[in-house]
Amino acid sequence: MLPPRTLILGGARSGKSTRAEQLLADRADVLYAATGGTRDDDADWARRVALHRERRPAGWRTAETCDLERLLRDTADPAPLLIDCLGLWLTRVMDDCGAWDDALWADSGERAVQARAASLAAAWRETGRTVVAVSNEVGMGVVPATAAGRRFRDELGRLNMAVAEASQSVLLVVAGQVLPIKQG
Secondary structure (H helix, E strand, O other): OOOOEEEEEEOOOOOHHHHHHHHOOOOOOOEEEEOOOOOOOOHHHHHHHHHHHHHOOOOOEEEEOOOHHHHHHOOOOOOOEEEEOHHHHHHHHHHHOOOOOHHHHHHHHHHHHHHHHHHHHHHHHHOOOOEEEEEEOOOOOOOOOOHHHHHHHHHHHHHHHHHHHOOOEEEEEEOOEEEEEEEO
């Protein structure tokens, strides 16, 4: 039995997306929220996106969007929601808020990013849908060399904590192996 809200964390190429898809594999209708967007002139990115699309069952629907709050609050669509991934969502939010720039971060970017993250965490906590979200665990790696990199790591860590707190299940995927962190 899949809990209502599951967060799956892991590093790059750990198998976290595959595990999320496996949790919902028995569902005929799933809405897959792909937050990565497109990147012009990036053949590697296009290949990664294509591999993700090919793995999904034919009956699943895809929404390429970062409007996750709307999807989480949508009561008209009863299908389970798979979000892949919160790290890419945060990247877009930081782009939108100008948070990569030190001066903009200090002026208004930090407050704007944190408000968006709080809104997403609230929508996650309040959703009536079955939902599985994938996110990068960035706190176990090298300390980023730039202020912007550390800013991203810190904000994603805070977002992961807020979503994990409101989840019934939290899984960590390491080298394709799933470690239960929280089960409730």
